[in-house]
Amino acid sequence: MSARCFAVDALRGLARDLLRAAGMDEEKAAVTAELLLEADLMGHTTHGLALLPAYRRELEAGRLLGTGEPATLADGAAVAVWDGGWRPGLWLAARAVDEACDRASRFGTAAIAIARSGHIGCLAAFLPRATRRGRVVLVASSDPSTATVAPFGGRRALFTPDPIAVGIPSPGDPILVDISASITTNAMSARLAREGKRGPGAWWLDAEGRASDDPAVLEADPPGTILPVGGLDHGHKGTGLAFVIEALTQGLAGFGRAEAPTTWGAAVLVQAWDPALFAGLEAFVRETGWLAERARANPPRPGVERVRVPGDRAMALRRDALARGVPLAPGIEEALAAEAARVGLAMPGPIAGGA
């Protein structure tokens, strides 16, 4: 059964109401719903509305707090540290992006670190709100409560996949880079394992340190690990990136693995740059536009249709979804319908003629 399409407004309203029903206040529910939907619009379906049931479960269990404000732990000109107090991560990170962009206008570059944030979902979803303002923005995140990635050469999990995303203004669509320090993510590994599928390469290690294409090794006892970017061949590069991301998030926020937290959440760093205070936005997009154009015109390798710039696929999917509705995989549709039924909300019907 393939994905059916749903109206953007109807899904946004449902997601907001489901979060409200689990105790999230109005603003947090609206921002969280918007950004989860944004991930689905961009095709990042493991990090969109698929997360909603888990967020509701955390809210109901009191591990995620749906009300109140973060505390400011430090505030120094171009930087600040917030204690999120396990409040909704998408709402906190979006606010941090806006704040970092504001401060970058005054100082040229600025950073907000967030300790004890709730899970922040899909990093790419935060980028357009900065690139639209002509800012370069970086969002990095790690979860000190869990680990699935071993350092290169090792076989015991030490890091999370450690995503890092960078939004880069360019003439036309922005360049949206959304990568991680590991070959694949926890959510993708879980989805493949649930479907009984193998990965396209040796993306995991079993507990003994043997390379495997089977994501189920993560759930074995003792558990295996996800390989860092570069795999067995040059995984020291992925591990280097993991050290950078864990240090910039947990280190600057001052709360991480050393405190051994047990709550699902995130340490976050948001960094912004305002090209206007460097060589100017015009010069900046001249360079990024040149690169994007030459990348798209690059002759493809055999078997590759065409070369894409990071973000091209996400922006194309987003345009399609806005025009024709948001495709929801059957599993996600059913999970949302079940949540809706639990609180007496109506699940919207699919759009006739959707993709």
Next chain:
Amino acid sequence: MSARCFAVDALRGLARDLLRAAGMDEEKAAVTAELLLEADLMGHTTHGLALLPAYRRELEAGRLLGTGEPATLADGAAVAVWDGGWRPGLWLAARAVDEACDRASRFGTAAIAIARSGHIGCLAAFLPRATRRGRVVLVASSDPSTATVAPFGGRRALFTPDPIAVGIPSPGDPILVDISASITTNAMSARLAREGKRGPGAWWLDAEGRASDDPAVLEADPPGTILPVGGLDHGHKGTGLAFVIEALTQGLAGFGRAEAPTTWGAAVLVQAWDPALFAGLEAFVRETGWLAERARANPPRPGVERVRVPGDRAMALRRDALARGVPLAPGIEEALAAEAARVGLAMPGPIAGGA
């Protein structure tokens, strides 16, 4: 023939005098010599004194300027842009690291972008001067005059290897991450090709886009390319990183591929963070120390002796070299001796009993 060892002071003096003889003023020659030697001390032998003959050639040809000051193109609180005017890149980048660290003390984070810098050598060599001061520092560089790395899926060079290095304070030795957006570097490819060797994996593509372990494809006509980090399996991650590095260096500096420069050089971004203005240096190194300790104690995979933290090997080699002399590969020793002979300087003799 194996590497012979030379006294640190003698090599530093020789390198400085050779740069002076090619027209570099005293301060620039001293800083450049110090940092080239630092790369050799850390074991980055392709980016140490091996570069000296090429730097002398550029100076003598007037393409690298040995005197004068960079111009300030923009200066906005926590950020600045310098026009290096093709002056020595190691000297410029070291000054940018110091300046970014100074400004980070005031603003929390700060950045210096450099347009038209000379080649900046080994990025890891700049990191300890920041970590010693308790700062986190990032140095990224690209060379808009040349390209050897194709975007993922393509087969025509668009990027340089695009190195990025991050120095991270930690309780003992600092964590020194020095990676690139490509699987290997130009210098390593050239060394392997010169020695008629293959790489340990499919690190290159030929001009038709076929994977190859032969670095000689880079010098074929038409030329092949170096694969991005992640290779054919997940090279979109390396390409994402390349877009970030080229945008942060050339874009913020306002001078890059769009200007089609032909001089060997670099666009540089130096970013610094002062943990004292975030959650404090003590909290920062508590987190990074925890990570480093757990990484070193990680049980190794079969065939791996022990898990290392990025920088461990460099710092161990450095201590050895300071105690017992700097090992110079025969090719590098001969090249330095030839340069010395050209200007009537004495090549120091090897240390008796060196490693």
